Amino acid sequence: MKKLFVTAAALACLTAACQNAQDTNDAQALSAKAIEIHDLIMPQVSTFDKHTVLIDSLLGNLASLKAGNPSLDTNATREQLSTLKADLESATDNMMTWMKEYTPDSTDAAYQQAEVDRISQLKTAFEKATQDAERVLVPLTPHDK
Template structure:
């Protein structure tokens, strides 16, 4: 009888731990997913600003001759290269976000996937911050 009581108590303890672990994993999963979407929501509004900046860069590149007239010291070769590179970085950052959104599986139930996606959006946020800072520095010259 003591053995039976011990086995029942052990089985109950193991089941309780397993259920507790599932609950903790589910809580962690939800927390990570919310953080991922929060970071996405911080980055997303920058896309329209990046798109406007690409249009601005196109305009500057088109009118570089007139800008050179107003600013004779301007190195147009260097400016064209710098603006073209910035334009590519803006487009690449935006494309990166669009690709991530297309591939993101919000219905995934694995912590590994959720952590991987959180790492991706954190990296993307850092990229957006770097490109945004560079955009301000370069476009302020014009």
């Protein structure tokens, strides 16, 4: 009976050790995925910063834009540009917050999965901000012909 108990206890320890090793491997894989997504979208921050500077310039020169395009609705344009600027800044700020708060070496697989989900949501926000910037800024900026 004592041998059976010792064998069962040893088996339980081995199972727990294997599970901990699997959890660590899962956490490492999820951490790598989070970093991969981060590395994909992080370069866009500099583009967002440039867009913000352009938006400030456009907002300061709405009268000139109106002179070049008399049909331009400056109120609607001001609103679009202000909204876009806020979205770009929000995406950038959220990325900086994520980077500050993220713990890439955590071995908690649930934490790493939550962070993959969080950075994936940021990726979606970055994609939307990029599309909105193209939609709003392209018609307002001069193009080489």
